[in-house]
Amino acid sequence: MSIADIETAAERIAGGVVRTPTVPSPGLSAALGAPVLLKLEHLQRAGSFKPRGVLAKLASLTDTERAAGVVAVSGGNHGLAVAEVAGAAGVDAVVVMPRTAPARSVAAARAAGADVQLTSDIAAAFAQAGELQRAGRTLVHPFDDPVIVAAQGTVGLELARDAVALGEPPTDVLVSIGGGALISGVATAVRALLPGTRVWGVETVGAEAMSAALAAGGPTPVTISSAITTLSAPSASQLTYDHVRALVHEVLVVDDAEAHRGTLTLAEHAGIWAEPAAGCLVPAARRIVERHPDARLALVVCGANADVADVVRDAARP
Known part of the structure; x- marks a missing residue:
């Protein structure tokens, strides 16, 4: 995938999607101890980047x-x-x-x-x-299609351009992983437009298709046990694996309860309602700041399709 492919995809879908904003989050910045930008893709039509x-x-x-x-x-x-x-x-x-x-x-x-x-x-x-x-x-495959990957990469294209315009280019961009189309496209755009920026993937325990692929040297089936179904791909594809292997700094794994608590943190400190597939980025961000105290973070808030009662219940589980 090239940045030209993503720019072509942006022209193809222009007018059909919401041009979602990228905004600083003072509240989440204070909670994490690092500057945070949020790409608000949960405001997209149908409630996600899809x-x-x-x-x-x-x-x-x-x-x-x-x-x-x-x-x-x-x-x-x-x-x-x-x-x-x-x-x-x-x-x-x-x-x-x-x-x-x-x-x-x-x-x-x-x-x-x-x-x-x-x-x-x-x-x-x-x-x-x-x-x-x-x-x-x-x-219409959720991730094993170059047309899909290029179009999901328009999220990264917008994020990178917005970050430059805001004068706050991130050192680290966090993207959740299901089958890997979003992170493949975002990593392609970010690495092209913001050279030197680290892109991190985040999965949940029991939905570790990309981590398993990286460990095995290629896509391999995984058993799904995570309750976060929007991240629960049964395997990565060769297409997404190749992009992640080449462009992503590391894939971090958090458990379901951490992801649900991350959703509540986004609500409490950033004033937004997101689904646990985005909430998982919050505990991962804490780990990154521990490793890189000077980090400037950008989180892709991928979706908002979650019930409040379900998230509160699952966040309370040990």
Whole structure:
């Protein structure tokens, strides 16, 4: 992936997505003991960064492919984005989700017009989506697609440009990892526009597809046990693994309770409501500041699709 690919993707999706802001957070800066910028992608349509990739993918389809419809597999946010974007474009969509997906995401995807099919787990969801693809639908993959990766990289393109305009370029950018499309695209943009900046990935215990891939020297299946379904990819792809291996400084792993408490920290100190897939960045940021006391941080707040009661309950668990 190149910065030119990401700039092309930005032109392709312009007008179809929200140009989300990048802002300093004095409250979170005080809590972490380091300057913090937040890229507020939780304000994106459908409540996460995912519509960027979906818009770019649908724009690349032929008339025949659009007429045949699309299929997506998702732990929550990707399916919701496909449902909303495809519904608005008049493209028939099937979304396959595990039964553990957030109820609000399932309901919202159905409300947007998608045929939502539930499976026992995320691996079964991928298998079912594959069957529908072989039957003629186009698969809108959540991460194993260069069109998707380039479009998710527009988050990093905007962040880097905004940081320069603010006069606060970060030394360290934190991005959560599910299948790895977001961090692959963001790392490509940030490393091109802010040379020397470290990009860190963050996963949760029991959803460590990228950590496992890095340890094994390539994508390998993992058993999912994390409650944070929006990060629960059954494996990385070769595409995302290659980008992370080349461009990401390190992948940190936090547990589910830390991620949920991080969501509450963002609410209390930054005044924003984010999902635990973004909350996991907060405990990771603390580790980075411990290692690099002079760090200037930028956190990609990837989504906001989480119920308050669920987060408060899970944050209290030991």
